[in-house]
Amino acid sequence: MCGGKEREMEYREMARKAKSDSYKMAGLAEEVRNKALENIGKALRAESEKIFSANGRDMERAEKDSLPGPIINRLKFDDHKLSDCIKGIGDLIKLTDPVSKTLLKRQLDEGLILEKITCPIGVIGVIFESRPDALVQISSLCVKSGNCAILKGGSEAAESNRVLFDTIHKAGVEAGLPEGFLTLVEDRAGIDQLLKCHDEIDLIIPRGSNSFVQHIMNDSKIPVMGHADGICHVYVDSEADMAKAIPVIKDSKTQYVAACNAAETLLIHEDVYDSVMEALKDAPFEMRFDEEGYSQEYLDYIISVKKVGSMEEAVDHINHYGSHHTDVIITEDEEKAELFMDGVDSAGVYVNCSSRFADGFRYGFGAEVGISTGKLHARGPVGLDGLVTYKYKLRGKGQIVADYASGKREFKFKDI
Amino acid sequence: MCGGKEREMEYREMARKAKSDSYKMAGLAEEVRNKALENIGKALRAESEKIFSANGRDMERAEKDSLPGPIINRLKFDDHKLSDCIKGIGDLIKLTDPVSKTLLKRQLDEGLILEKITCPIGVIGVIFESRPDALVQISSLCVKSGNCAILKGGSEAAESNRVLFDTIHKAGVEAGLPEGFLTLVEDRAGIDQLLKCHDEIDLIIPRGSNSFVQHIMNDSKIPVMGHADGICHVYVDSEADMAKAIPVIKDSKTQYVAACNAAETLLIHEDVYDSVMEALKDAPFEMRFDEEGYSQEYLDYIISVKKVGSMEEAVDHINHYGSHHTDVIITEDEEKAELFMDGVDSAGVYVNCSSRFADGFRYGFGAEVGISTGKLHARGPVGLDGLVTYKYKLRGKGQIVADYASGKREFKFKDI
Numbered sequence: 001m002c003g004g005k006e007r008e009m010e011y012r013e014m015a016r017k018a019k020s021d022s023y024k025m026a027g028l029a030e031e032v033r034n035k036a037l038e039n040i041g042k043a044l045r046a047e048s049e050k051i052f053s054a055n056g057r058d059m060e061r062a063e064k065d066s067l068p069g070p071i072i073n074r075l076k077f078d079d080h081k082l083s084d085c086i087k088g089i090g091d092l093i094k095l096t097d098p099v100s101k102t103l104l105k106r107q108l109d110e111g112l113i114l115e116k117i118t119c120p121i122g123v124i125g126v127i128f129e130s131r132p133d134a135l136v137q138i139s140s141l142c143v144k145s146g147n148c149a150i151l152k153g154g155s156e157a158a159e160s161n162r163v164l165f166d167t168i169h170k171a172g173v174e175a176g177l178p179e180g181f182l183t184l185v186e187d188r189a190g191i192d193q194l195l196k197c198h199d200e201i202d203l204i205i206p207r208g209s210n211s212f213v214q215h216i217m218n219d220s221k222i223p224v225m226g227h228a229d230g231i232c233h234v235y236v237d238s239e240a241d242m243a244k245a246i247p248v249i250k251d252s253k254t255q256y257v258a259a260c261n262a263a264e265t266l267l268i269h270e271d272v273y274d275s276v277m278e279a280l281k282d283a284p285f286e287m288r289f290d291e292e293g294y295s296q297e298y299l300d301y302i303i304s305v306k307k308v309g310s311m312e313e314a315v316d317h318i319n320h321y322g323s324h325h326t327d328v329i330i331t332e333d334e335e336k337a338e339l340f341m342d343g344v345d346s347a348g349v350y351v352n353c354s355s356r357f358a359d360g361f362r363y364g365f366g367a368e369v370g371i372s373t374g375k376l377h378a379r380g381p382v383g384l385d386g387l388v389t390y391k392y393k394l395r396g397k398g399q400i401v402a403d404y405a406s407g408k409r410e411f412k413f414k415d416i
Numbered sequence: 417m418c419g420g421k422e423r424e425m426e427y428r429e430m431a432r433k434a435k436s437d438s439y440k441m442a443g444l445a446e447e448v449r450n451k452a453l454e455n456i457g458k459a460l461r462a463e464s465e466k467i468f469s470a471n472g473r474d475m476e477r478a479e480k481d482s483l484p485g486p487i488i489n490r491l492k493f494d495d496h497k498l499s500d501c502i503k504g505i506g507d508l509i510k511l512t513d514p515v516s517k518t519l520l521k522r523q524l525d526e527g528l529i530l531e532k533i534t535c536p537i538g539v540i541g542v543i544f545e546s547r548p549d550a551l552v553q554i555s556s557l558c559v560k561s562g563n564c565a566i567l568k569g570g571s572e573a574a575e576s577n578r579v580l581f582d583t584i585h586k587a588g589v590e591a592g593l594p595e596g597f598l599t600l601v602e603d604r605a606g607i608d609q610l611l612k613c614h615d616e617i618d619l620i621i622p623r624g625s626n627s628f629v630q631h632i633m634n635d636s637k638i639p640v641m642g643h644a645d646g647i648c649h650v651y652v653d654s655e656a657d658m659a660k661a662i663p664v665i666k667d668s669k670t671q672y673v674a675a676c677n678a679a680e681t682l683l684i685h686e687d688v689y690d691s692v693m694e695a696l697k698d699a700p701f702e703m704r705f706d707e708e709g710y711s712q713e714y715l716d717y718i719i720s721v722k723k724v725g726s727m728e729e730a731v732d733h734i735n736h737y738g739s740h741h742t743d744v745i746i747t748e749d750e751e752k753a754e755l756f757m758d759g760v761d762s763a764g765v766y767v768n769c770s771s772r773f774a775d776g777f778r779y780g781f782g783a784e785v786g787i788s789t790g791k792l793h794a795r796g797p798v799g800l801d802g803l804v805t806y807k808y809k810l811r812g813k814g815q816i817v818a819d820y821a822s823g824k825r826e827f828k829f830k831d832i
Binding site for chain 1: 436438439442443522524528530535537538618619633634637639641657659660663664666667671672731735753755757758759761762763764765766767768769770772773774778779780790791792793795796797805806807808809810811812813814815816817818820821827829
């Protein structure tokens with residue numbers, strides 16, 4: 001249909017604008033990006049009434065539509081959340097610039113100097129859930145790292161997102177950012193159009209349900225950073241200290257059941273199986289013993305339990321059924337701990353502590369972009385470093401390769 | 417058809433075996449991997465007659481089939497090439513272990529220590545051209561970095577590849593590598609089967625023609641590292657020193673025309689256009705002035721030429737038509753050079769030197785896996801570092817997140 005084609009063009013134009021402005025973003029000094037963040041923080045405070053009133057309309061509609069309680073909670077954007085967001089922006093300004101870091105500086109020959117320097121990735125598409133604060137966080141992370149962002153938020157938060165976007169966009173442009181530094185996509189059909197723009201969008205970060213993330217990974221040539229699911233394991237070894245095992249199991253399962261780093265399967269060595277089961281008999285979660293549960297992400301007070309004959313069996317189980325997110329061994333045997341950590345193919349491999357530590361803030365990154373279960377680029381909790389790539393700069397004085405090929409000149413490699 | 421289904425199963429089994437052995441590879445100490453490389457080097461020398469005789473049969477068939485001269489040259493595997501390969505393995509042994517490097521070590525709290533440690537990626541599929549030496553190189557790079565490799569070589573080199581594979585596989589297994597450390601795929605249909613194995617294969621490195629690489633990037637969910645094409649530019653600025661410009665243009669275009677880092681388009685500032693054209697009037701390449709050439713990778717003694725009004729126009733042209741590989745500015749104006757390097761979105765951005773320097777050996781990496789024009793994971797010439805990822809190891813004493821959430825304990829971040 002003609003309307004569909006027009007819409008497709010509209011999204012491509014949007015993505016092209018972001019792409020061409022991403023080159024301008026890449027050239028901005030740290031001061032300009034930090035100044036823009038400062039301006040954004042002030043504007044959010046100045047526009048707070050407008051923001052709360054838009055959020056009020058979203059909340060009203062959500063209640064009228066009888067949306068579930070947890071969604072309404074996430075949707076709420078009050079003075080407390082606004083203050084958190086503004087504080088977050090202040091913290092971000094203080095973080096070291098992720099851009100223009102020298103990763104390598106090497107003399108290839110006299111007067112021929114190679115540098116490997118971090119730079120923004122370019123255009124990042126972020127698709128996020130119904131929390132309006134996610135829009136503020138993601139926009140400010142992208143400004144800090146010099147990237148242009150194309151955002152698609154949850155439709156429940158449409159009015160809040162629109163006002164937040166307008167406020168941030170205006171404040172950023174006033175501070176010297178290019179028009180295309182931030183783009184808001186308001187209809188769901190836009191996502192499928194954007195997924196086709198692999199020449200313009202460099203990276204997609206989907207935050208949302210498992211099936212949604214799978215859909216994006218399958219349907220786009222654009223690289224995706226994120227995780228489809230989190231099937232994390234706690235393995236209680238024969239050499240486990242029960243005083244550590246039981247609290248770590250409970251914390252990994254219940255400290256926040258809806259998180260991707262919550263444990264979903266408990267593997268127990270046969271030597272300690274009975275004592276672990278005895279200690280867990282009053283635990284506030286259901287235990288399931290059937291094989292169908294091994295691939296399930298409950299996100300609830302439920303855990304799969306399996307008895308294993310050895311640490312090796314636990315490692316094999318984890319590599320087969322897990323999602324390469326975060327897995328824990330409880331043992332006092334240091335050698336086994338090392339074998340477990342080398343053998344388990346996951347972003348996080350832990351000894352004697354809760355799987356819930358898998359988080360950018362708990363790792364001390366200061367800001368979290370998300371958690372990646374992919375192995376390339378960024379793995380595990382991703383900080384600002386995950387939003388940059390690098391380029392090689394080579395500065396010469398007219399050198400040509402023919403001289404080195406003929407032996408007239410020789411490379412004199414020296415890191416400087 | 418039943419045969420097709422069986423074949424599919426056979427490839428999946430092959431990939432599964434590599435996957436499960438990749439966990440064994442990941443646990444091997446540096447000494448075992450280096451010892452295996454040593455053994456492989458010796459075995460190649462010991463089996464040289466068998467290798468040359470297999471290569472002789474490939475050469476005979478190639479000549480009978482009247483394959484083009486350059487292919488026959490690449491196919492040839494004589495004592496000179498064997499010695500180069502064995503020397504390469506010796507050099508590789510001496511390189512620092514890319515695995516188990518500590519990228520970060522941080523105390524999160526007393527007795528809770530986070531480490532970010534490099535580790536092998538897992539299973540790497542490499543599809544390469546007709547040079548039998550590529551098989552030796554790729555296998556040894558994968559052994560050094562602790563990865564399992566699945567190889568598909570050019571069919572012209574089938575007999576050479578089979579003998580080289582048998583020799584390397586036997587020597588590696590004798591030295592303690594798992595059976596699945598190396599797998600050879602001998603029929604082209606196997607490629608499409610392997611592209612479906614995204615749960616088993618972690619990374620594909622295609623080395624070959626543009627259309628072939630495009631096909632793989634489009635048809636597989638497995639991440640791809642490589643480059644589809646290399647449309648590199650030389651921009652001669654108004655402030656260029658002609659004594660540098662002319663040799664750099666000639667070297668970038670002609671030092672090796674078949675390379676991806678050879679220049680395909682020459683952009684010239686209008687102020688110096690006439691003098692550059694005058695200086696190039698006897699240059700050993702054809703100049704084309706039509707727009708259709710801007711997206712073309714000639715790989716020949718041909719170059720597109722365009723007059724531009726400013727450095728900004730050159731940057732826009734490069735970002736629009738280029739392949740984000742390597743682009744050069746010739747200028748004496750340092751400020752312009754910096755703006756060019758920040759504005760051009762390519763893996764390599766050079767000032768006053770030849771685009772042909774874009775190469776792992778010339779960067780002093782000691783070994784080259786390939787060149788990547790993607791922005792994630794590895795960009796530009798890729799050394800052994802491109803064959804590893806990292807994981808986070810967290811070692812505790814029973815710590816749980818609830819204690820930090822409640823304020824009972826506080827994080828004490830300290831890099832150690």
